[in-house]
Amino acid sequence: MQTVRWGILGAANFARHHMAPAIHEAEGAELAALATSNPANAAPFAAFAPGLRVHDSYDALLADPGIDAVYIPLPNHLHLEWTLKALAAGKHVLTEKPIALKAEEIDQIIAARDASGLLAAEAYMIVHHPQWQRAREWVQSGEIGTLRHADAAFSFDNGADSGNIRNRPETAGGGIRDIGVYTYGSVRFVTAAEPEDLQARIRWENGVDVWAQVTGTFAGPLGQFTYGAMTSMRLFPRQEVVFQGDKGLIRVAPGPFNAGIFGEARVELHRPGLSVTVERFPAVRQYKLQVEAFGRSVREGVPYACPLEFSRGTQVMIDRVFAVATAI
The missing domain is CATH 3.30.360.10 (Dihydrodipicolinate Reductase; domain 2)
Known part of the structure; x- marks a missing residue:
């Protein structure tokens, strides 16, 4: 089985406690690298992922030829930017929800996904x-x-x-x-x-x-x-x-x-x-199942259960809620 080598952008608490362990334990996945400007933040990840490479910037991790897929747990306003950068760098990408802030932003990701032939998805576990x-x-x-x-x-x-x-x-x-x-x-x-x-x-x-x-x-x-x-x-x-x-x-x-x-x-x-x-x-463990499903899609072309088109539909609903809402 081909192993999908993962990198994580940022040492977020959620990544540390949930997604990083899931990547490490998932079949067919390897937690290979982490990007953080503070080496101390990498210690909890390295504790269960020996050999973890630590990059001092997100761009450095995206340039790492030993990374196949990137997980992005950054704050919401950074999701679109770094999802597009990951695809441009030739990496498959799994981004925390919401993957974007407007439906038309997801259209940008869909276009980049289709042009690259890579898998991009929202982490809707x-x-x-x-x-x-x-x-x-x-x-x-x-x-x-x-x-x-x-x-x-x-x-x-x-x-x-x-x-x-x-x-x-x-x-x-x-x-x-x-x-x-x-x-x-x-x-x-x-x-x-x-x-x-x-x-x-x-x-x-x-x-x-x-x-x-x-x-x-x-x-x-x-x-x-x-x-x-x-x-x-x-x-x-x-x-x-x-x-x-x-x-x-x-x-x-x-x-x-x-x-x-x-x-x-x-x-x-x-x-x-x-x-x-x-x-x-x-x-x-749904996070582990998510990583394994993503890996099967990358390796075998198996349809992913949460394609960007589904995520776009939810974002359309969110956009409508904000548009029609009355403040109280």
């Missing part, structure tokens, strides 16, 4: 997790009858951390860009539907959205259904997605997005007569 694949299978096979409504919630409280990039407008922070990609994109993934009409209310603090409520209707192969979503960076932690039909209900909770970290990864199918089927996935 949930589509690789079997709990979401099962939810999609159940919904699309009619296990809950006709889908009538979907609702999603994702909240946490980082109000005390004013320096957090999510709380800073200059780094393109805010709850919708950080977690709206989950409450919006997960419903799109499961139902293959797109929003028809949307209404939104947003609460702003210091130029970033800290609470948002979105309602509307979706339409697609399963017909039309109503939709509601809540995201917040100022509420007690909660994660839940529900798909409700006329003959049953599917609940993905309590850890639909941070599976195994926020809560147990499981999906529930509720049907008449108090029948409940629960599937649990305690040992599944």
Whole structure:
């Protein structure tokens, strides 16, 4: 098996605790290099990845001929720039969500991907997790009858951390860009539907959205259904997605997005007569699955579960939410 040699731009905490270990442990992947201007920041990565090469700049890592793919966990406002630079340097690239800040920016990445023949994708890990694949299978096979409504919630409280990039407008922070990609994109993934009409209310603090409520209707192969979503960076932690039909209900909770970290990864199918089927996935690591899926696409040309076209659809929805929102 050809090994995909990975480099990481920046020593972000998320990369250190989640994606770097996933790359190191994934089949067919090697964590080969890290770019950071502070050598001390590289020590935790080198501790589990012996032989790690440390570059003192992002450009130096992109020039490294021993790197096949780059993972980008930089602040949101830097994603587009460095994704395009990675492709121009001849590297496959996996960039944290949101991969861009506007749908038309993703068009730029699609054009660069197509011109280069390389794989570029957003690190939208949930589509690789079997709990979401099962939810999609159940919904699309009619296990809950006709889908009538979907609702999603994702909240946490980082109000005390004013320096957090999510709380800073200059780094393109805010709850919708950080977690709206989950409450919006997960419903799109499961139902293959797109929003028809949307209404939104947003609460702003210091130029970033800290609470948002979105309602509307979706339409697609399963017909039309109503939709509601809540995201917040100022509420007690909660994660839940529900798909409700006329003959049953599917609940993905309590850890639909941070599976195994926020809560147990499981999906529930509720049907008449108090029948409940629960599937649990305690040992599944979605970041590792993401790396392995990316590697198969690079090596074998296997279609990637989250192509840029899917990410663009979620960004279109985000753009619409901001456009129609009323401030409260």
